[in-house]
Amino acid sequence: MQNYYYILGVPNTASVAEIERAYRQMHARIYRRAIVDPALNDRLQAAYAGYQILADPRRRWAYDRLMQQEPESFALPPRPPDPTKVLLARAAPKARWVNWALLAFCLLLALDWALPLREYANEPVLGRHILSISVSASNPQMAYDIFTPNTKFRLPSAIAHRAREGQLVTVWRTPLLRVVRKVSSPTSPDGPAPFEPYGGGVYSGPLALLPLVLLGVAVVGVLPKRPAEVRVNTAVVGMLLWIVAVVLILIY
Incomplete structure (x- = not known):
């Protein structure tokens, strides 16, 4: 005879509310897997049968009388641990x-963010590699990877003219992780005011x-x-x- 108290994981003194809660929790936990797992489906069916009996006072009273004829059935074995x-x-x-x-x-x-930035003055631009940064064919966007002797940074195409090959730039980089925070191009027609590279790394903009x-x-x-x-x-x-x-x- 099946011990529905054990199947539902409740003591034989559990209230109707506790029995219902135990069944609802078990159903929510395994019903999706029970669709493809016959063993879990059998377990869920047994739990439902137990819930129907134990939640009805008269049927529970009759069930308990039958269980008393098998005293060992009330001694709940230890439940297997949840894997x-x-x-x-x-x-x-x-x-x-x-x-x-x-x-x-x-x-x-x-x-790295708090320490003073390391300045690289008069860095010649050694190369510029063009790349696409757009995720939409309807709105293509381009950027340039800029290389100097000591640094590398990325500029959007709108300001990429401020760091042309052979041009001297000043770059400020974090001391530990070498994230370029600022760039200045004194010889650019736009003036020497520092500007941020594309994206700003993890220290500025939304990425911060x-x-x-x-x-x-x-x-x-x-x-x-x-x-x-x-x-x-x-x-x-x-x-x-x-x-x-x-x-x-x-x-x-």
């Missing part, structure tokens, strides 16, 4: 270290929000007493944000 929770528990310590590493990366970005979001995710992941699921999820999201940040640093 997903086991995996999350195993991954949580490593995920926390990943979050600590991401937090250290955010501190590196903050230090990326390190802040990464910092917030990493902080949540290293806080004490966080559930394993939170630690793993923050580590995964943080790694994706870190990849985007590194790509932006390498490109710009």
Whole structure:
């Protein structure tokens, strides 16, 4: 005789509300997988049958009388651990270290941003490579990768004339990650006023929000007493944000 209390994961003293909640939670958790998994489908069907009986006071009373004839049936065996929770528990310590590493990366970005920029004066432009930066054929956009002896940066086509081959420019770059923040072209017809390269790296414009979001995710992941699921999820999201940040640093 099936022990519906065990199937639903509730004690035999559970109220109707607790039984209904247990069934709803189980249904929400496995009903999609039960469509393609016969074992889970059988389990869900058994849970539904148990819910129908235990939620009806008269049917439950009769069921309990039958169960009392099999006393061992009320002794609930230990429930098998949820495989997903086991995996999350195993991954949580490593995920926390990943979050600590991401937090250290955010501190590196903050230090790189705060330190004085390194100035490269009178840098000759060695080359200009044209490339497309548009994602729409109806609105094509071009940019230029500019190369000097010590730096590389990208300019939109609208101001690319300010850094032509052989022209001298002054470049300001962060000291640690070598992100170009400002460029000046004293001999340009537009004047020597500094201007930002395309995109501005991860320190200006809309992209500046990326390190802040990464910092917030990493902080949540290293806080004490966080559930394993939170630690793993923050580590995964943080790694994706870190990849985007590194790509932006390498490109710009």
